Structure formats: structure tokens, C-alpha cells
Amino acid sequence: MYYLSSYIGRNIYRRIHPNTLPSSKLLVSQTYRLRSQPQLHTHSIKHQSKQPNDNRKYSPFFRSLIRDLPHPHRPTKDELLALANGFFQRLRIRWKWWTIRGFRKFNADDLSAFISWLLLGHIFWILVGTTTFFSAIFATANSLRLQNYIAGAISNYLTQATGVTVAFESAILPKWKDSRISFKNVHVSRHSGGETLPPVQPDSSSVRRKIIWDDNAHDHDEDNELALRIAPPPPQETWTMFDLNIDSVDVELSLWRWLDGKGLVKDASIKGIRGVLDRRGVKWDYDNPLEPKDFRHAHHPGDFELESFTIEDLLITVYQPSDFRPYNVSIFKGELGTFRKQWLCHDFLAAHAMTGQFDNSLFSLHKPQSISRTHNYDVDRVSRFRIDGVAVDHLQAAAGMTGPTAWITHGKMDAVVDITFPFQQDEDLFNAIMEGLNNLGAVVQDENRRIPGQAQLTKPALTSPDQTQQQDEISYSKERVKVDIDLRFRDVKASVPYYTSDLTYTNNALVRPIVAFINANRTLIPILSHVEMAIEEFDGSWTIWETGLMSAVSERIYDALAHHVTSTEANNQRRTARNLMSAVNRQLSKSRKIVQDGVFQAELIEFFTRELSEEGFSGCEVRVTHARTEIIIRATHTQEVLGEKGRRIRELTALVQKRFKFPENSLELYAEKVQNRGLSAVAQCESLRYKLLGGLAVRRACYGVVRFIMESGAKGCEVVVSGKLRAARAKAMKFTDGFMIHSGQPVRDFVDFAVRHVLLKQGVLGLKVKIMRPHDPEGRAGFPKPLPDSVVIVEPKEEQPIQVVSENKAKPNVEAAPAQQQQA
Numbered sequence: 001m002y003y004l005s006s007y008i009g010r011n012i013y014r015r016i017h018p019n020t021l022p023s024s025k026l027l028v029s030q031t032y033r034l035r036s037q038p039q040l041h042t043h044s045i046k047h048q049s050k051q052p053n054d055n056r057k058y059s060p061f062f063r064s065l066i067r068d069l070p071h072p073h074r075p076t077k078d079e080l081l082a083l084a085n086g087f088f089q090r091l092r093i094r095w096k097w098w099t100i101r102g103f104r105k106f107n108a109d110d111l112s113a114f115i116s117w118l119l120l121g122h123i124f125w126i127l128v129g130t131t132t133f134f135s136a137i138f139a140t141a142n143s144l145r146l147q148n149y150i151a152g153a154i155s156n157y158l159t160q161a162t163g164v165t166v167a168f169e170s171a172i173l174p175k176w177k178d179s180r181i182s183f184k185n186v187h188v189s190r191h192s193g194g195e196t197l198p199p200v201q202p203d204s205s206s207v208r209r210k211i212i213w214d215d216n217a218h219d220h221d222e223d224n225e226l227a228l229r230i231a232p233p234p235p236q237e238t239w240t241m242f243d244l245n246i247d248s249v250d251v252e253l254s255l256w257r258w259l260d261g262k263g264l265v266k267d268a269s270i271k272g273i274r275g276v277l278d279r280r281g282v283k284w285d286y287d288n289p290l291e292p293k294d295f296r297h298a299h300h301p302g303d304f305e306l307e308s309f310t311i312e313d314l315l316i317t318v319y320q321p322s323d324f325r326p327y328n329v330s331i332f333k334g335e336l337g338t339f340r341k342q343w344l345c346h347d348f349l350a351a352h353a354m355t356g357q358f359d360n361s362l363f364s365l366h367k368p369q370s371i372s373r374t375h376n377y378d379v380d381r382v383s384r385f386r387i388d389g390v391a392v393d394h395l396q397a398a399a400g401m402t403g404p405t406a407w408i409t410h411g412k413m414d415a416v417v418d419i420t421f422p423f424q425q426d427e428d429l430f431n432a433i434m435e436g437l438n439n440l441g442a443v444v445q446d447e448n449r450r451i452p453g454q455a456q457l458t459k460p461a462l463t464s465p466d467q468t469q470q471q472d473e474i475s476y477s478k479e480r481v482k483v484d485i486d487l488r489f490r491d492v493k494a495s496v497p498y499y500t501s502d503l504t505y506t507n508n509a510l511v512r513p514i515v516a517f518i519n520a521n522r523t524l525i526p527i528l529s530h531v532e533m534a535i536e537e538f539d540g541s542w543t544i545w546e547t548g549l550m551s552a553v554s555e556r557i558y559d560a561l562a563h564h565v566t567s568t569e570a571n572n573q574r575r576t577a578r579n580l581m582s583a584v585n586r587q588l589s590k591s592r593k594i595v596q597d598g599v600f601q602a603e604l605i606e607f608f609t610r611e612l613s614e615e616g617f618s619g620c621e622v623r624v625t626h627a628r629t630e631i632i633i634r635a636t637h638t639q640e641v642l643g644e645k646g647r648r649i650r651e652l653t654a655l656v657q658k659r660f661k662f663p664e665n666s667l668e669l670y671a672e673k674v675q676n677r678g679l680s681a682v683a684q685c686e687s688l689r690y691k692l693l694g695g696l697a698v699r700r701a702c703y704g705v706v707r708f709i710m711e712s713g714a715k716g717c718e719v720v721v722s723g724k725l726r727a728a729r730a731k732a733m734k735f736t737d738g739f740m741i742h743s744g745q746p747v748r749d750f751v752d753f754a755v756r757h758v759l760l761k762q763g764v765l766g767l768k769v770k771i772m773r774p775h776d777p778e779g780r781a782g783f784p785k786p787l788p789d790s791v792v793i794v795e796p797k798e799e800q801p802i803q804v805v806s807e808n809k810a811k812p813n814v815e816a817a818p819a820q821q822q823q824a
Helices: 004-016 025-036 038-050 060-069 075-083 089-098 106-129 128-141 147-162 255-259 344-349 391-399 431-439 469-471 511-520 549-566 575-610 639-640 645-661 681-693 699-712 747-749 818-824
Strands: 164-168 172-175 180-190 210-211 226-230 242-253 265-280 308-319 327-336 351-358 361-366 381-393 407-419 480-494 524-534 619-623 631-634 669-672 714-722 729-738 751-759 765-772
Touching: 025 255, 075 089, 089 106, 106 128, 106 172, 128 147, 128 172, 128 180, 128 242, 147 172, 180 265, 344 407, 344 619, 381 391, 381 729, 391 407, 480 511, 480 549, 511 549, 524 549, 575 619, 575 645, 631 639, 639 645, 639 669, 681 699, 681 751, 699 714, 699 729, 747 751
Parallel strands: 210 226, 265 308, 631 669
Antiparallel strands: 164 180, 172 180, 180 242, 242 265, 308 327, 327 351, 351 361, 361 381, 381 407, 407 480, 480 524, 619 631, 714 729, 714 765, 751 765
């Protein structure tokens, strides 16, 4: 036991002091101790003699070096380095010493440590330098000429993951200096196999691609063509097709973000985009409007959330549905901060800077400037979008062809939109603290206001009514996105829509005034409006239509126009229209007066017909003066109308005054005898009625009336009797004589018409008498004007002898002398 402890102590001393040997005293003490134990003496001496020369634990390389040592003790690093020949031998010695502080062989523990260190190192490398790791893989693949196979595999993976066809025409190159991976000549498309898009000039490529539908296609066929899968078309018929060629896509990868569910790509930069975006297949039913909320996208783990996104040199041609003209959209350069798939529209509007061209109209998206400060801590970000000279039809298409924008048929628009985004829940604590400090010490000054985006106006712009009541009803627990809109319509022309089913009855009445105002102020119509939306409306929205922003803007434009048209400030501008409406009202009042007079005369005639039927009532005439109203009653027996000492006429006056609510002493009735009783249809109809009541035969009575009418000077007459005349079956009998007209204005002027009913034993008979009065220039016995088709033949004048007039008026004409003078 004592020997074992001394042996262990000696070994520990050698490990601590490898360059020294145990002292002589220690060797003597060890020898003494060994001698005191004879049973272990032989074994210990044998073991000590073999210890210095036991080189089995070293590798052949180190054993060869140890043999050259002059002493038998354990070799040191300096001694082995002195014996080494060449760089690689010294490298092996230094590596051995650095790893295990010795020169023995590696055991299982050492190898497991090396493997663990290698794996952990690579994992750390992948997590920290994901882009560098994949760059090394792509560089190795490029050196082995495997870039085509890797590009095909990545294309198939992206096609299957995104649902669109992705192909790479060139190799994938790592950028070591920028720590990025570059994809050259990328082709992204989605369309059916049989349908082709408008032609796009593709870039030259050395690798031919064969697009196939088979999911089990091999990656390398017999013709040395790269087979790529394409995404199948969507199941619905209405979808958007596109075909894009991209020069380069530079990405930076991060495994940490992928493990966090934010996608593998950290940063991305796209340059040189050309292609076509075709939406002509998109269709919808105007009778069933779509709801934007139904088209928002749900979040899925793995959706990309880029920390920065840059796009340069984009130019695409857009084809819209409903036969909309094609136009170009270009982006010169755009720098976006956070770019997330779930907040695509939000991050696009909150871009740091972006310039481009939309349908030959320049636009820019940037941060507005203020005079006094450069930071605004009370909001997350303020973006200003400006576009000049854009056609109004784009605003109509974005608003869904509803509202006042759909009524504008021609014109252009300048727009400046300031969008204020609030802080979201995932913002850092520093911004929240700065927001509180800014709110405590903020002082509202004119210098803090943002510089306006457009020139100042001489007159105030149109604004929508105040929405304070509506804003009070909004829950302020939700974060709001504030949008300030400054629209200026130039050279516009509007027309009244055929269908306005999207408006209420009250708003529909304002369509024509709004259209008239737009056409009257077509040079410039400025409109200011303010829209607030919940931040949740941007969650899952990829387009502005899905957020509902354009519908809200269209409503605010209508509110501003309607408010301006109906406000008192626009009275001076609507004075001409008001005068016109006054004239129309006067005409309506006249028409109303005519209708009232007609109703009054009809009721009055009905009253006199019932009361004065036996007195031979033949009509009445109403004369209105400023003092009183006079009613002249025409009858065949005026004495019965007046009554004894005027009693009957006074009773009729009282009844008419009470029935039609005339003021007291403002109504006077007169009785006038019919001048020509034979030309009065009422008198003859009453005469026929009394004849039938007296039992006279129908034919005899009718012929007697017709004969009397024609003898009185009428141009024609017609008598119709209908009912049960003799038999049990009803019939009608017509008796006519002379000329009778039945259409046109002359019927009202020349024909006198009367209808009566007579109650007999067999039933009720209907009597109708029509008399065509003659033409009387004086207007006593007939109408003063002749018939329109009457022709008067004028007899020609007698011919008179023609007198010859001499041209020389001073000299008389030469006449022949008389015969007597000639004979003389």
C-alpha cells in the first residue's frame, strides 16, 4: 500500500513538473521503503525499469522522435519541436499539445469531446452565421458543378411552399463581402398551361427549362434539361395571373428567426423586375358586393417577417378587369423597414422611402418634415404618400365604382395622404417611455406642424362634417390609424348616374346638385377629409381594398360634397340654381291652382246638376275678382232658378258658401238663360231624359232631339242610349247626323258633351249627347276660331285692262288723230 501511494505521488509530480526528475532523496526514500517490503520489491523494481521505456501509449510518429532523446524521461514539447523536421511535424506536435497537453494517443473520451465540439461549433455557426453556412454549401456545390441540381431543388421547394412557379436561370452565388446569397435571373409566374400572357422578352439563359406537371418528375432527364415543377392553377376560375423576371435577389438568412416562426429570410433585396400582372380573369357580381374582411389572410407559422426589404428598378404592365386600359407601374427605389406577410399593406404604407411612377404619374412615399423637430415620439411613424396627375378612373376602380367618384367621367387628381401609425404592442419599452415624456412636456406650436404637401389655397377646401359624435362612440382601447387626405380634382366632368341603388332616398336627392357643382367648378375642386381605422383592419390585409380604406375615403368625399352643397356657405354659389327652383315652384303653384280650380268647378257642376236638373241646368261660369267671386248659372228656366222673390238663389248661395268655405259676403250667384237651347248638350240631354220618363219611345225621343239640334244650326250631333231598352238584354242605340270629330284639340273646342242617367221600370238607362257647334267669328252661337282642316276657297278677282306706261313720263304717249281730223 505504501508503495502504491509513492508511485501515484511520483506520477503526479511528473505531470506537474515534466521537465524535472525526482530528487535523489526521494529516490533513496523510495528505495528504502521498497526494501522494507520485500514481498513487493521484485515487482516494483521491474515496474520502474519498464516505466521510462514504455512507449506503447504514443503514436508511431512520437515514438520515432522519443528514440532520439538522450535520456529516458518523459519528452517535453520543446524537445519534440527541436527533433521535428518540417512545418507539418511541428504542427502535429503543437496540435497534440494544445488539445490534451500531452503526446499520447486519443482515447474515446477525447474523440467524443472532439465530435461534440465539432457539432456544437457547427450549430453555433449555423445559428449565428446562417448566411455564411449556406454560402459555403453553395460555393462547394458550384465548385462541384452541382449548382443546377441545387437550383432545381430550391425551385421545387419554393413552388410547393408558395403555390407559384419559381425558377432560377443562373447559379446561386454567395456574396462573402456583404454576407448575402444572390439568386440571379429568377422567374416567378402563375398561370394556366393553355393560357398565355402578353409577351415578355426573357433574359438569355444557358440552361433550358422544361415545365412539367408530374409531381414525380426526376431532376435530370435524358436530354440534359432541368425539369421543374410548376404550381397547379387555383380551383376557382377568377384569379390573378402574373409572369415576372427578376435580375437578382439578395437574401440574408437567419436560423434563429426560422426557429421563432418568422421565416428563414432576415433581409432581402430585389433588383430588376420586369413582367406582366394580368387580372382580367377576376370577376365579381355588382348585385352581391364583396366584404373585404372575408378576403383577409390568416397567420400561419413560418410566414416571412423581414427586418428590412429593398426593391429597385421595378416595371410591370397591369391588365385590369372590365376592359380597363392597360397601364405601367414602376418603382425606382423603395426601402422598407419591417416587411411582414401578415401586415403586408401596413408595412408597405409605412415604408422609409419609395419613389416610382403609376400610369405615367410620379408618386413618392416618405416621412414628412417639420420645422422645429426631427422626431415624433407620440406615434410610431408618419408616412406621406403623394401622387400628381393620376387619372380619376383609378380612384373609381379602387372605390368599387360607387359613390361620387363613380359619377366623374373625366379628369385628373392630385393626392397627398398623411398616414399616422400608432405604437403596436411589440414595440420596445424605450419608445413607450419617450411617448410619455413627450406627452407630458409637449407644447403645441405652429413650428411643430408638418410642412404641407401641396400649395396653399385662396379659398378653404371642402371638408366633411365633424365626426366628434362618431369618434366618441369608438372604443379608444383599440389603436387607431389616422389618415389625413388632401385631394384636388382638376379638369373634371361628371354626369348623373343611371342607377343609384347604393344611396339612400335622402342622399339620392343630392346627386344632381353634387353633379352640377362638380361641372360648375371643374377647374379645381379641393377636398380635405380625415379617416380613422382600427389597426386590426390591417391584420391580414394585402391590398388597400381589403383594409376598407378606399370605401371610407369614397364615403368621406361624398360627405364633403354633400355638406358643401347643403351648407349655408354655398348659398352665393347656388343663387342661380335657387332662382331657377323658384321659377319652377311658381309654375308648380300655377299648376296646383289650375288643378284646384278644376276640382272646384267639377264639384260645383255636380252640385248644380243635382239641384237644378228640373230647371234645365246647362252649365256655369265662375268669375273671380279681388272683392268677391261671381258664379253665373245658365239654365233654360231661369225663373225657377231664382225662385219666388229670389229665395231659391239665396238658398243656393248659402249652400255653396258653406260647402266651399267662402268668406261671408264674398260669393254672389246669378241666373242666365241659355241663348240657343238647341246647341246646349246639357239641355238636350235633360230634355231627352224627361221624354223617356214621360213614356215616349226611345227612337221617337232620340230622333226628335237630333232633328231639333240640327235645326238649331249644329254641324253634327250624336245621341247614344244604352241599357235595357225593350228586351231583358241590355244594348246600346246610337243616333247621328251631320259631321262629328272625335280626336285632337278641336274636340275640346267645338264639341259639347253631356251624360245623364234615367231610372225606368226596366232599369237604368244611360244617355249621352254630343253636339258639334258651328264656327261663329263673334263667338255667340259657336267657337270663334275655325277648324284646323277647314279650307276656304276665295274667288279670284276680275281681270282689269293693263295700262301701258311710257318710259318718258314728261312726254305723253302719241295717240292717233280722230277720223274727222284726218279727212279734213
